[in-house]
Amino acid sequence: DSGVTQTPKHLITATGQRVTLRCSPRSGDLSVYWYQQSLDQGLQFLIQYYNGEERAKGNILERFSAQQFPDLHSELNLSSLELGDSALYFCASSGGTDNEQFFGPGTRLTVL
Amino acid sequence: GDSVTQMEGPVTLSEEAFLTINCTYTATGYPSLFWYVQYPGEGLQLLLKATKADDKGSNKGFEATYRKETTSFHLEKGSVQVSDSAVYFCALSDRGKDTGNQFYFGTGTSLTVIP
Numbered sequence: 567d568s569g570v571t572q573t574p575k576h577l578i579t580a581t582g583q584r585v586t587l588r589c590s591p592r593s594g595d596l597s598v599y600w601y602q603q604s605l606d607q608g609l610q611f612l613i614q615y616y617n618g619e620e621r622a623k624g625n626i627l628e629r630f631s632a633q634q635f636p637d638l639h640s641e642l643n644l645s646s647l648e649l650g651d652s653a654l655y656f657c658a659s660s661g662g663t664d665n666e667q668f669f670g671p672g673t674r675l676t677v678l
Numbered sequence: 679g680d681s682v683t684q685m686e687g688p689v690t691l692s693e694e695a696f697l698t699i700n701c702t703y704t705a706t707g708y709p710s711l712f713w714y715v716q717y718p719g720e721g722l723q724l725l726l727k728a729t730k731a732d733d734k735g736s737n738k739g740f741e742a743t744y745r746k747e748t749t750s751f752h753l754e755k756g757s758v759q760v761s762d763s764a765v766y767f768c769a770l771s772d773r774g775k776d777t778g779n780q781f782y783f784g785t786g787t788s789l790t791v792i793p
């Protein structure tokens with residue numbers, strides 16, 4: 567158990583809809599990262615937050631947004647969903663005395 | 679900018695064969711280097727790490743040495759098992775001031791070990 571939690575585990579929705587994925591980092595970690603993993607694209611970095619502020623942006627679509635709250639949990643919002651958004655979405659956290667990332671179990675999103 | 683280049687897969691080996699997965703990096707500072715493993719249906723787990731030049735990370739029979747002169751961090755295992763079948767990711771992190779760690783991942787190498 568990495569200490570990073572993600573909810574929900576599975577999500578099935580329709581095209582055009584909006585969903586919110588939630589992540590709670592390890593206790594004490596200030597950084598949260600979001601990744602998308604699909605079969606044809608591999609692991610794609612989306613966005614990083616550090617202590618509530620956006621710090622780095624990767625290949626994140628404009629339809630996607632994220633935020634980190636004062637209690638350090640983070641949410642990834644995906645809107646106007648398309649079939650191609652079906653993927654595993656991972657959250658990871660980092661910080662404290664450790665410099666590695668700890669990954670959550672992921673949310674599997676299926677867009678029908 | 680920083681980046682990681684990893685050996686393309688997939689790799690298929692027989693049980694007890696020797697494994698090498700190549701990883702090279704580009705970094706402006708002095709990064710930490712990692713190997714992560716992803717078993718089927720699971721998230722990424724840290725396999726091993728090295729935080730400075732000439733450090734050797736090791737875990738579960740896997741090893742990798744941080745080579746600054748060749749900017750490499752190749753993963754090796756002397757005798758693979760069927761249970762090692764997974765996707766392996768090489769990664770680096772650079773600690774920024776007031777930004778937290780910046781991470782860069784390779785594309786992943788799929789390993790299948792056959793009995």
